[in-house]
Amino acid sequence: MPELISYELVQDDALCVAVLTVNNPPVNALSHGIRVGLVNTISRFSEDAQADIAVLVGAGRTFVAGADIKEFGEPLQAPDLEEVNAALDGLQKPIVCVLHGTALGGGLELALSCHYRVALATSRVGLPEVHLGLIPGAGGTQRLPRLTGIAAAADIISSGRQVPAAEALELGIIDEIAVGSNPEVAGIAFAKTLVTEGRSLRRTCDQTDKIERDHENSDLFRELIETARRNAKGQQSPVTSVESVIAAASLPFEQGLIQERRIFDALVETDQSKALIHAFFAEREVGKIPELATGKARDLNEAAIIGGGTMGSGIAMALLTAGFKVRMLERDQDGAERGKTNVHSLLDGALKRGKINAEQHTNLSNIAFSVTTDVSNLSDADIIIEAAFEDMDIKKTLFRQLDAHAKPDAILASNTSFLDIDEIASVTSRPENVLGLHFFSPAHIMKLLEIVVGKQTSPDVVATGFALAKRLKKVGVRAGVCDGFIGNRILDNYLNLVTNLVEDGTSPYDIDAAVTSLGFPMGPHQMLDLAGLDIVYANRRRKLAAGWVGRYSADYLDRITQQERLGQKTGRGVYIYADGDRSGQPDKEVISILADIQAKKDIAPRSLRAEGIRKRFMAAMINEGARILEEGIALRPLDIDMTMIFGFGFPRWRGGPMKYADLMGLDAVLADIRRFEEEDPDFWSPAKLLVDLAERGQNFDSLNKPSQTK
Ligand code: 3H9
Secondary structure (H helix, E strand, O other): OOOOEEEEEEEEOOEEEEEEEEOOOOOOOEOHHHHHHHHHHHHHHHHOOOOOEEEEEEOOOOOOOOEOHHHOOOOOOOOOHHHHHHHHHOOOOOEEEEEOOEEEOHHHHHHHHOOEEEEEOOOEEEOHHHHHOOOOOOOHHHHHHHHHOHHHHHHHHHHOOOEEHHHHHHHOOOOEEEOOOOHHHHHHHHHHHHHHOOOOOOOHHHOOHHHHOOOOOHHHHHHHHHHHHHHHOOOOHHHHHHHHHHHHHHOOHHHHHHHHHHHHHHHHOOHHHHHHHHHHHHHHHOOOOHHHHOOOOOOOOEEEEEOOOHHHHHHHHHHHHOOOEEEEEOOOHHHHHHHHHHHHHHHHHHHHOOOOOHHHHHHHHHHHEEEEOOHHHHOOOOEEEEOOOOOHHHHHHHHHHHHHHOOOOOEEEEOOOOOOHHHHHOOOOOHHHEEEEEEOOOOOOOOEEEEEOOOOOOHHHHHHHHHHHHHOOOEEEEEOOOOOOOHHHHHHHHHHHHHHHHHHOOOHHHHHHHHHHOOOOOOHHHHHHHHOHHHHHHHHHHHHHHHOOOOOOOHHHHHHHHOOOOEHHHOEOOEEOOOOOOOOEEOHHHHHHHHHHHHHHOOOOOOOOHHHHHHHHHHHHHHHHHHHHHOOOEOOHHHHHHHHHHHHOOOHHHOOHHHHHHHHOHHHHHHHHHHHHHHOOOOOOOOHHHHHHHHHOOOHHHHOOOOOOO
């Protein structure tokens, strides 16, 4: 095992360079041991009479990617990172830091405390603490503006974005982009140049030119805070990060550090930070599923899509830009032409936005993509994804044909959003090769991919589904078979809640306002208008035909849909959309439709306030999530959280419904549900798992067991 921080003297002509290397794979996080090691080796270099200059590098694929996030929430063990940085500031001999990979958070703060910074051309730097609900806590908000000025530092820190090396050079964050790919060699070469040119030690904390320029620019400060507030959409730390950056222009360095640390310490304790840290780890954990222990992903090169509508074209687009050859099957020539036009217009859009260049556009449109009306032309495909109409008979017919024509080891996937994958698989002679791949619209943009595992789906096929998600840069979530899987089942449940509340007297517009005030990008009725009221109408018809269970309260949506008011696409749905306006205005006619229904059904309208709506909306999600866990449809609570964050606009800074429940306390959630049960026992009854956990004093997180596979 290499030492956590190794110290080696390299003699280069007359120059003796001390090379300090951080060894903490995979990302050199600044755990307690690393901080101790850094303080010791910095001190060793300081006292080493032989060493003229030091170079600090990271071993492996990256320089330091930040503080060790796993340590947050635990009591801090000295030294903290600012003590390490202070030791660097205190050096009387120069130290050069070499950045490669991603120098992030505490990693960049460490680099900012060195006297010079060199970066390999492919490296990126950033202070992404806001993505964890924090601000930089080891001098980042005080040192970065000293190099870049207040405005650029506020932008970088409040967005948490990664800055490419070339931009970092332009902004003054680094001094040079090194040639070559070896950090140590680059560092020694730069050290030699420094000494040759007689450049002396230069501390970031002493640089004041760029912040003095903005010293009393209150207009700029106001504008920066306003921009951060607008972009943060309810999240706290991007705004406080800007306040901390601004303090760099008015406070002496030491006091700025104290203020930064005060803000950091307060943020670590917030629910927002706990939720975001949960989301960070859950996003990495969600792909670790039992099937990966035995399953081996198959090679996929050629793909086929059945159906050239919005969904099929979006999936084709996602596959094309990930390097697949894609053939699209449509029923007839007209359908094929439509599908081709749809995909070509997505490719045109990508070209216009600079996502692909002209050469890629030509290749993808004319070589990689083709259409056919003959199912036997799909026999070369390694994977076939069906995105046809949501009807079991149609799907069964298609899968019978696929079974006859697809090559023996081809994966046959359905993009169904509700239907039974086992029933679809049952018409084939190879149910082990069948699974659900449920994309979310628009499929080339939305990050979620539900990977629906049937009773007979083989581990290899599941592993291939997860490898595909990764290749498409999507978050794959494993789901079992049930009506709606994880996401649409929860959606269906809260839509039932919402229609009940509306029918009982709460305005649909008040419901949307309450839901967006939680941090969702849109309310349920805005979402229905966007998706098209006809889509959900068809789903309700399907369920009515199969025997609707419980109260039916969507008559107002039926009436609106039957008037051909289908949402944004027809300029009118639950809202009215003026030409080109996508935000929509409330519609008096909807209110009169509701009054009419209430009169006919003899309902005395009762309107809920925003807080009442918010509580019921969240409780419905949590309760259905608990049932989904009980039934084993989701492996862990974190799978539900990732589904709702990446597919349904659940605010990441609230962590997903199950984390939200944990933060609220399961006792409190249960008490709410029991209260709601008294007023509406048809809709509400607490899930057994929720009751059991609350009685045992446990939370959902206790079920997020460490993964069985890595
Ligand atoms: C901070 O620095 C605060 C300071 O201002 C002040 C303190 C006082 N800690 O993502 P990957 C794990 S806050 C612990 O799959 P990639 C990760 O969980 C921090 N663990 O690789 C995974 O584990 P596993 C600011 C970490 O190549 C493994 O490493 N920094 C940390 O796709 C591989 O990660 C950040 O927020 C960490 N800091 O992406 C950066 N980072 O294999 C957070 C990673 O068991 N990290 N792990 O699942 C990232 O953004 C990405 O990991 C990175 C690499 C871009 C670095």
